[in-house]
Amino acid sequence: MISLPSIAILGAGSMGGAVLHGVVRSGRAAGITVTNRTRAKAAALAELDGVDSIALEDDPEGNARAAASADVVLIGVKPAMVPDLLAEIAPHLRAGAIVVSLAAGVTIATFERILGADAVVLRSMPNTPALVGAAVTGLAAGTNADAAAVATVTAIFETVGTVLEVAEDRIDALSTISGSGPAYVFLLIENLTTAAIGKGFDRDEARTMAEQTFIGAAALLAASGEEPAELRRRVTSPKGTTERAIAVLQDAHLDDVFERATDAALARAKELAAGG
Numbered sequence: 001m002i003s004l005p006s007i008a009i010l011g012a013g014s015m016g017g018a019v020l021h022g023v024v025r026s027g028r029a030a031g032i033t034v035t036n037r038t039r040a041k042a043a044a045l046a047e048l049d050g051v052d053s054i055a056l057e058d059d060p061e062g063n064a065r066a067a068a069s070a071d072v073v074l075i076g077v078k079p080a081m082v083p084d085l086l087a088e089i090a091p092h093l094r095a096g097a098i099v100v101s102l103a104a105g106v107t108i109a110t111f112e113r114i115l116g117a118d119a120v121v122l123r124s125m126p127n128t129p130a131l132v133g134a135a136v137t138g139l140a141a142g143t144n145a146d147a148a149a150v151a152t153v154t155a156i157f158e159t160v161g162t163v164l165e166v167a168e169d170r171i172d173a174l175s176t177i178s179g180s181g182p183a184y185v186f187l188l189i190e191n192l193t194t195a196a197i198g199k200g201f202d203r204d205e206a207r208t209m210a211e212q213t214f215i216g217a218a219a220l221l222a223a224s225g226e227e228p229a230e231l232r233r234r235v236t237s238p239k240g241t242t243e244r245a246i247a248v249l250q251d252a253h254l255d256d257v258f259e260r261a262t263d264a265a266l267a268r269a270k271e272l273a274a275g276g
Contacts, residue, residue, distance in 0.1 A: 002155040004029040008070035010063050010085060012036055012045060012053075015102050016076030018130035022159030024048050025133075033066040068092040072100065072152065075111075079103040086114040093119075098149050100124055100156075104175070105272045108142040108168055120144045122153050125171050126160065127178050135161030136178035140168035172273070176265035184261070189214055 007023060009016045012034040023029050033052040036042045042055035052069075054062035067073050067089035077085055082103050093099070093115070101111060101123045111121040121142035126135045137157040141150050154163045166174055189210050196206035221228060236242045 002028070002151065004156060005071035005152065006031040006069060007033070007072045007074065007156065008066040009034045009074045009076055010066060010089070011076035011078075011081075011102075012041075013076055014128075015126055015130060016074060017045070018128075018135070018160055019074065019076075019102075019126070019156065020045065020048070020051070022130070022133060023156060024051065026159040028155075028159075030071075031069070033069045035062045035066050064089055064092040067097075068094065070094070070097065072098045072156065074100045074102055074156075076102045079106050082106045083110065083114060086111060090115050096120065098122065098145070098153060100153055102126070104179075105269065107273070108140065112142060112144075118144060120149050122149065123168060123171060124153070124157060125175050125179055126157065128182050130160040133160050136181075137161060137163045138171050138174040138178065139163055139165050140171050141165070142168075172266055172269040173262075175269055176262040180262075180265050184258075185214065 004023065004026070007029050009020055009032070012020050013036075016034070020032065020034055023032060029050070031052070032048075032050055033054065034042075034045055035054045035056055036045065037056050039055040039057055042053045042058075045051055046053035052066075054066055056062045059065070063085060071094060073089070073093065075082060075085060082101070086099075098120045099111060099115060099122075101108070101121070104125070106123075108121050108123050111123075112119050115121065119142070122145050123140045123142070125138040127137070129135050130137070135157070137160070139150070139153060139157065145153075150165060154165070157163045164174070192210040192213070193203075193206045196209050197203060201209065217231075221231060224231065232246070236246055
């Protein structure tokens with residue numbers, strides 16, 4: 001297991017907070033400093049073992065102080081706030097510090113332009129299952145991020161799940177699959193729940209059937225090592241009920257639906273990156 005260096009998380013909201021909890025659970029960081037705007041949020045995180053939690057309303061220079069304390073600095077504020085934050089912390093970063101973006105749509109070029117030509121930058125795209133340690137995180141290396149920097153940041157995000165290293169021009173495409181993907185799964189569960197209610201089950205029964213079926217199927221997939229198509233075939237007995245249902249779903253051309261859905265998400269990601 002790689003020991004983790006000192007880490008600062010500037011803007012430990014939902015995603016930054018998820019990474020924070022993963023790192024704390026790992027017990028491998030040399031030190032962790034986090035910032036939040038409010039006293040209440042900072043107080044909640046201060047209860048975590050080994051965490052120095054700063055409330056910016058009490059310490060307006062807290063971001064600069066946190067950045068100066070760490071070898072790896074995660075930027076977790078909203079995308080619109082990133083440029084001002086980078087300009088604020090740039091003079092305080094340690095030599096060789098690794099700066100990691102958690103902000104959707106903000107390019108590595110933006111980070112490098114504000115932080116300087118020598119900045120070591122990586123861009124990440126985690127998804128919400130990070131909250132339960134089951135994330136998929138896309139990771140793209142900037143100009144000066146060498147193999148050691150990538151390995152360090154990979155180790156940090158592996159505390160909340162699986163990491164895929166990709167070129168930056170694939171980050172937006174990745175976001176349409178793993179980033180938005182939990183919403184697709186939740187939508188399918190919603191619809192299966194509704195179908196169960198339509199067949200006479202009450203809401204609690206319907207939720208149990210739909211949710212636990214997805215959870216169980218995912219666990220079986222993970223444990224078996226088989227391809228999803230093979231597991232589907234094993235459930236689908238010839239001339240049985242499942243075969244009839246699958247035929248209806250295939251007639252709906254789900255492959256095309258998912259292609260169009262992810263294309264739409266990718267188009268919107270490009271619009272957002274262009275400031276649209």
